[in-house]
Every structure is written in structure tokens, then in C-alpha cells.
Amino acid sequence: xxxxxxxxxxxxxxxxxxxxxxxxxxxxxxxxxxxxxxxxxxxxxxxxxxxxxxxxxxxxxxxxxxxxxxxxxxxxxxxxxxxxxxxxxxxxxxxxxxxxxxxxxxxxxxxx
Amino acid sequence: xxxxxxxxxxxxxxxxxxxxxxxxxxxxxxxxxxxxxxxxxxxxxxxxxxxxxxxxxxxxxxxxxxxxxxxxxxxxxxxxxxxxxxxxxxxxxxxxxxxxxxxxxxxxxxxxxx
Numbered sequence: 001x002x003x004x005x006x007x008x009x010x011x012x013x014x015x016x017x018x019x020x021x022x023x024x025x026x027x028x029x030x031x032x033x034x035x036x037x038x039x040x041x042x043x044x045x046x047x048x049x050x051x052x053x054x055x056x057x058x059x060x061x062x063x064x065x066x067x068x069x070x071x072x073x074x075x076x077x078x079x080x081x082x083x084x085x086x087x088x089x090x091x092x093x094x095x096x097x098x099x100x101x102x103x104x105x106x107x108x109x110x111x112x
Numbered sequence: 113x114x115x116x117x118x119x120x121x122x123x124x125x126x127x128x129x130x131x132x133x134x135x136x137x138x139x140x141x142x143x144x145x146x147x148x149x150x151x152x153x154x155x156x157x158x159x160x161x162x163x164x165x166x167x168x169x170x171x172x173x174x175x176x177x178x179x180x181x182x183x184x185x186x187x188x189x190x191x192x193x194x195x196x197x198x199x200x201x202x203x204x205x206x207x208x209x210x211x212x213x214x215x216x217x218x219x220x221x222x223x224x225x226x
Contacts, residue, residue: 032213034213034214041220042219042220043116043202043204043217043218043219043220044155044202044215044217045217046214046215046216049213049214089154089155093213099145099157099160099170100157100213100215101157102147102154102155102156103154104152104153104154105154
């Protein structure tokens with residue numbers, strides 16, 4: 001069966017550390033993988049997109065990797081801050097412009 | 113630009129009542145989507161519209177109907193609400209381009225069915 005899993009529901013880290021979130025999938029062949037941030041009571045907000053032929057993508061303190069052999073994406077936040085506390089969703093994009101398939105999310109808490 | 117707007121923000125219905133959730137976007141996007149989000153289930157696609165005049169079922173379409181009124185507006189209708197439809201509903205839009213398939217979400221409608 002097709003599945004997309006984010007390895008943990010919750011992740012707690014200290015300010016200044018690097019947070020690493022994992023997204024695994026089975027029986028899909030995504031063209032793209034996207035990461036979104038969702039704050040309580042609000043809609044998801046796009047963060048980064050990585051294509052199947054890209055290994056890594058960076059944006060400021062964010063880094064995403066995509067390993068199509070392992071069927072896994074890692075999402076890193078370096079020098080984490082309490083303001084980074086939120087739920088992070090990974091999403092598979094099987095074909096450009098079609099609907100996304102979302103994981104259930106990982107809630108990150110950064111303590112000062 | 114307002115982005116994606118949804119009305120109402122909150123709604124309480126009794127079992128069997130009907131209602132329509134409204135969604136509009138001002139980004140000239142072709143594609144629009146309706147999701148529901150439940151604790152422990154994540155975001156699940158109800159219906160989507162790849163372009164004006166077309167609609168397709170998603171993962172959980174039962175109990176819902178949609179209308180793509182024009183390029184800007186995409187509504188979701190519950191004909192006979194059930195407690196299982198208590199959820200947070202998100203509308204989203206996207207356009208194929210440099211950020212292929214990136215979706216822009218509205219603020220959500222929190223629906224409770226008693």
C-alpha cells in the first residue's frame with residue numbers, strides 16, 4: 001500500500017541546536033517533495049520544494065535533502081529558535097500541478 | 113493581495129443541516145483544492161479543480177459536493193451534515209510555474225456538527 005510517514009509526532013530540542021525531521025514514503029514515485037509549516041489555528045505555509053533530480057536545497061537556515069533510492073527526505077533547521085516551534089508537514093507531488101499527498105506532520109518545540 | 117480567503121471561519125451545525133463553505137483566491141491560479149484536517153489524520157484531499165470547469169474527487173469525497181463557480185471561486189457543500197464531518201476545512205490554490213505545484217492555503221473553517 002502507499003504510505004507517507006513522518007517519523008515522529010513530536011520533537012523537542014534546545015535553542016541553537018539543529019532540528020532534523022524525517023519524511024519516508026513507500027510505493028510512490030514523486031516528481032517533487034515539498035515542506036510546509038503550520039502554526040496552531042492557521043493554514044499551512046510553503047517553505048521549500050525539492051525536485052527528484054536534486055539532492056539538496058537550502059534556504060537561509062533551512063535545508064532539505066531528497067533520496068529517491070531510500071525514499072526519504074530530511075528537513076533540517078540549523079540554529080533553531082523558539083519562533084521555529086510549529087508543525088512541519090511534508091508533501092509528495094506526484095505530477096506537477098496535481099494535488100499533494102501530505103504526511104501527518106511533526107510538531108517541533110524549541111525551548112530557550 | 114488577500115491570497116486565499118475562506119468563509120465562514122467557524123460554524124456549528126446540527127446533524128442533517130446543509131451548508132456551503134466559500135473559498136476565493138486573487139492570485140489568478142488555475143488549480144484549487146479542498147482539504148479536511150483531523151487530529152492524527154493529517155490533511156486529506158476532498159475534491160480538487162485543476163482548471164475552471166473541471167472537478168475531481170480526492171481521497172475522501174463522500175458526503176461533499178463542489179462547484180468551481182469561476183476561476184476565482186471554489187465552494188464546498190455539505191448536503192446533510194454528519195458528526196463525522198466535524199473537522200477543520202482548508203481551501204488551497206496553486207499554479208504550475210517556477211515553484212511547481214506549490215499550494216497557498218486559506219485560514220481554514222472550523223466546523224462542528226452536533
